[in-house]
Amino acid sequence: MKIGTVTIKKLVCDVTSALRVKGLAEYSAMSGYTVNSAYKEHFAALRSSDTASESTCLFRKELNGSKIKCSTKSKLGHANDCASDGEHYYVVKGKSGSDTVEIECFNYDLTHYKTYLYKANHALGEPLKNLTNIESIGNGWFIVGAGTIYAVCYKFSASNEFTEVYRVKLPNTSGLKEGRREDYDISGQGICYRNNALYKIYTYKKPTEAHTKCNDIVKYNFPGNSPSFSGTASVDSIYAYDRSDIQTFEMEGISFSESGNLFVSANVVSLEGEADSIYQISLS
Numbered sequence: 001m002k003i004g005t006v007t008i009k010k011l012v013c014d015v016t017s018a019l020r021v022k023g024l025a026e027y028s029a030m031s032g033y034t035v036n037s038a039y040k041e042h043f044a045a046l047r048s049s050d051t052a053s054e055s056t057c058l059f060r061k062e063l064n065g066s067k068i069k070c071s072t073k074s075k076l077g078h079a080n081d082c083a084s085d086g087e088h089y090y091v092v093k094g095k096s097g098s099d100t101v102e103i104e105c106f107n108y109d110l111t112h113y114k115t116y117l118y119k120a121n122h123a124l125g126e127p128l129k130n131l132t133n134i135e136s137i138g139n140g141w142f143i144v145g146a147g148t149i150y151a152v153c154y155k156f157s158a159s160n161e162f163t164e165v166y167r168v169k170l171p172n173t174s175g176l177k178e179g180r181r182e183d184y185d186i187s188g189q190g191i192c193y194r195n196n197a198l199y200k201i202y203t204y205k206k207p208t209e210a211h212t213k214c215n216d217i218v219k220y221n222f223p224g225n226s227p228s229f230s231g232t233a234s235v236d237s238i239y240a241y242d243r244s245d246i247q248t249f250e251m252e253g254i255s256f257s258e259s260g261n262l263f264v265s266a267n268v269v270s271l272e273g274e275a276d277s278i279y280q281i282s283l284s
Helices: 015-021
Strands: 002-014 027-036 041-048 055-062 068-074 081-084 089-092 102-106 112-119 133-138 141-146 149-156 161-169 185-194 197-205 214-221 234-242 248-256 262-270 277-283
Touching: 002 015, 015 027, 015 041, 015 055, 015 277, 027 055, 027 089, 027 185, 027 262, 041 081, 081 185, 089 133, 112 149, 133 185, 141 161, 141 185, 197 248, 214 248, 234 277
Parallel strands: 002 234, 027 081, 027 248, 081 133, 112 161, 185 248
Antiparallel strands: 002 277, 027 041, 041 055, 055 068, 081 089, 089 102, 102 112, 133 141, 141 149, 149 161, 185 197, 197 214, 214 234, 248 262, 262 277
């Protein structure tokens, strides 16, 4: 298993500043994120700082331009992760008060299209009770999951279902901390997929700390070939990115562009205040 580093190549967008200009400064909690390669756009979900409002801002920005579009929505929960199949955007809510396996789908113009439901394959094990991750792997296939269990689903538009066909289990996360982050609490964040590998963000903080500054991107090799993955994934590499110079740097979402460029979104709090952003990164 390789231990490597994350390098930030450039700041793509200070999302907090962009939302402030549009009068949407309250949306200061970066959540899910993805790249829409078909339309060449970044897509992110940011929750309101007023948790009682249950409001989320959907944010679009051109990959190679400055055009931005925003739309506020209600009842998207934590909006933990996002995906795009090139035509639509998909948001999973995570666990927010109660279990949910709903997948909210939005049109390119950010209007709501429909709600899909995860349909479990009971022959593969216990059904997932909530969804915190989602990724499109092409041709109607998606990976959805939570914790260490990931369902490979086919999207049936007619029945509004993500039907589980295969299942992959990730190794226990305790192995990620051995010899390096053993006294830290670990939290799973967003995922992305490329070439039979899953990339997942993990963030860390000590029990005595109030803010997250330590991040890993873990590359897992999936067993089999897409989409018929089945069995237990293996850890290929761990790439670390830690910041001690600012109050908070917590990676949330991760996505590849069609050309292979890799991006992350992050909750960022510097001495100047909130600065949630999207970055282009490299792994080495």
